[in-house]
């Protein structure tokens with residue numbers, strides 16, 4: 320299901336093709352989020368027209384609403400949301416476990432990431448070998464998710480790639496806790512694969528998830544354990560550290576071990592997608608990435624631009640863009656820029672609460688990332704990956720195509 324086409328000589332970067340139940344995905348690729356069955360503000364045809372071949376749905380959210388039975392009755396998530404191409408579904412582990420530490424659940428409820436919400440009571444009611452009990456953010460009711468539950472939900476969603484349920488260990492726990500939690504995740508991996516072998520859709524691929532926190536030996540051990548399993552691909556999850564150098568280090572340990580023990584299987588890096596992280600991650604041998612960044616920034620009035628000094632971002636909601644006649648990004652071929660929308664209009668829409676603004680910036684940001692990934696694939700195939708990354712790191716814009 321995964322063919323590697325070109326391997327870079329001076330890094331672990333590679334190009335390939337994922338052949339999945341609902342189509343093919345050229346890699347390395349970025350996967351936009353359709354967390355709750357929609358790429359926010361876009362229709363599937365918009366996402367397709369930008370050149371994307373796969374989106375990511377989330378088991379946790381779709382479990383709580385509208386429920387896997389309802390989606391199954393439509394023939395799966397793709398048929399329900401009218402996306403005809405491949406879908407990868409996250410297992411729900413990250414969302415369940417991040418509830419206890421603030422973050423994802425707080426964002427859903429519209430609370431800040433810091434302050435009072437941070438100290439609110441955990442929504443995890445109990446974690447045992449069997450699975451995890453938690454409180455629904457929708458109706459406050461208790462829910463239980465076992466490894467088998469997650470696989471059954473993903474079977475009902477008919478995703479092309481399913482992820483095993485993992486305990487997502489946070490950064491601040493002890494090494495001992497991380498070690499024990501990683502071992503449990505490995506036992507859950509086997510239970511997920513057992514369930515899938517008996518009941519899962521035949522054309523669904525299951526990815527195992529490497530945990531191990533920020534400890535080199537635990538990461539390598541987890542990588543080797545996951546590689547020994549029957550999983551079809553490998554995802555890298557959990558705490559990747561407290562800053563970018565540490566995150567890149569953790570990914571490096573993992574892909575170095577993968578290169579040694581299972582170089583042919585596809586690799587997905589969970590929840591990472593800043594421009595510099597994509598550039599580094601591809602060089603470390605990651606095949607697919609998903610991240611809320613481009614779509615979430617768009618909803619906050621932030622455009623992705625070729626400005627490394629400002630983390631490739633410009634906040635158009637800032638007052639200095641009031642009345643600006645400048646384009647969102649000079650020379651950008653995306654539907655928003657091509658139609659002539661100005662920074663001043665985006666600024667106005669952000670403050671007026673007009674949903675056209677987030678939609679235009681979502682088109683722009685996703686177009687930027689798609690063209691960047693396309694350039695990286697070309698660069699790897701042409702043997703000029705390092706030079707191309709250096710140019711992007713120095714502020715080059717992706718090709719106009």
Ligand SMILES: [Zn+2]
Pocket residue numbers: 647648651652653654655656657682683686
């Ligand atoms: Zn644009």
